[in-house]
Amino acid sequence: MNNNTPVTPRPLRPLGHDVRHRVLSAAQLREHGVAAARAAAQCRAGGPWQQPLPGVYLLHPGPPTSEERLHAVLLYAGRPGPEGAKSVPAQPGSSSGGRPAAASGSASSRSASSRPASRSASPYGGVMITGLAALALHGFGSTPGLRALDLIDVLVPRTRRLRSTRFARLIRAHSLPRPELVTGVPVAPVARAVADAVAELSDAAVVRALLTESVRGGHCEPSSLVRELSQARLLARPHVVDAVDALLAEGRSLAEGRLYEMVRTYALPDPVWNVDLRLPGGPHLGGVDAYWPEQAVAVELDTRAPRVGGPGGPQDDDAIWAEYARKREHLERLGVTVVHLTPRKLRESLEQQAMVVGTALTAADERDPAAYVEVLPR
Incomplete structure (x- = not known):
């Protein structure tokens, strides 16, 4: 028996409207009796399937929907590593998804007081959507829609042995916050998602719009947002400091x-x-x-x-x-x-x-x- 041998073969369900039937991981396919060789054959040019991310399969040939992209990113990030490799500690000072080392380390390692996420309750191993994609799911009007995002940020344990690839950008954390479910998708709390988004932004107007909507829209308190930005070491950036000053003034005024x-x-x-x-x-x-x-x-x-x-x-x-x-x-x-x-x-x-x-x-x-x-x- 090898890794391609199904343990409990089950028939694939019809695609239907449930994204979980349209996007499956290699491990899930094996449970349904689909070996790796057959899955690869299905994804050849002109085939009925495609592989949007390593180890993740889309069971139709058309472009993935926003929901399918989110599900694919979560399935990719939720596995322990390529080909089942064990997790190993990340190298000190390493960054993910092109984030500068200082911002990455802080945005990734902050929130020591955050409650740990419940791993057993999630089919994605505790990982969650963060950054602009999470804010779009939270209902922010100042963020691009999910379809317009080239990259989807996903928050993962720091020891997860995976790399950012294609449209999945991994952000590593020593301690994961407790995710919030939005339309069945685990997403980071607003304050954390804003900080992860700001870490990738240099446009002062966009940063100010995000921070303002966070408070004005009642999504989070200024104190929790500033705390996340501080732990992310983003307050050394002048355009972020200016936006925070405006945020605190607005929060008190409200x-x-x-x-x-x-x-x-x-x-x-x-x-x-x-x-x-x-x-x-x-x-x-x-x-x-x-x-x-x-x-x-x-x-x-x-x-x-x-x-x-x-x-x-x-x-x-x-x-x-x-x-x-x-x-x-x-x-x-x-x-x-x-x-x-x-x-x-x-x-x-x-x-x-x-x-x-x-x-x-x-x-x-x-x-x-x-x-x-x-x-x-x-």
Whole structure:
């Protein structure tokens, strides 16, 4: 018995509408009783099949559809290596798909905190579509359609012993994020897909459009996107830094707009907006986004993200959170109730956040009077 001998021969199903019946790997063909020699014969000039990628067969002679190309890329990338070769560690500093070594290493090895993908649940071995193709699947309007893409990026384990070839571009990662299923296709989360796309782009307008749509379209939070770009070491590129500055400004502006909407829609008392607090003749206590002086209630928007630029590069997220926590604890020791809201909470559950703020305002009469603080315009 050799590798061409089928283990459990089964008849091939009719092509039908299921892409899984139209695109099969060599291993799947063997399960159906089709030996490698027969598959090769079917792919000869004028034959009924074709081989769009090594080890992957399209069971009709016409051009592959976008869905078939995606499926072919996933089948190619999901196998351990050419002719069943075992995976071996990639060489340090190697890149994939023409990506510069610095960008490739970061875009590939980042997201140590990402949850590992479930390998057993996917017929593709845990690999997933990323980059522009993933964004097109996520519904981005600023990306080319799948038919217009010459290359389809696919995220694979760093030890996968395969090369980018034809329309499949492999991007290697030490730790894979958990994929999201879009029309049955495993795709990288938006923030990761954007970072992988930006790694291949030099057009500042295109980069800015992608980042803006990510936030404006509600696909992801600015903080998660900037974190991925930082881990990809893309913040050293001036056109990316400029786009990130615009992104952070837009993200805060959108969150502030939702906060104004919450106060108006749910008839909360009018606060004073965007003010600094300090003790009379004493130290500065920090800025807040909304403050109700009579109830001593403050709302602070958490739009934190790794800071870009400067000699130290991106600031660690833990340090930013510690800064928030110190300010909140100081204010609460003075009797000021601080309500901490995130852009996601305002976007996904505005009424619930209004109830949280309303409860804090109502409970003011039951608390001890707060220390007097000065309110200054910010």
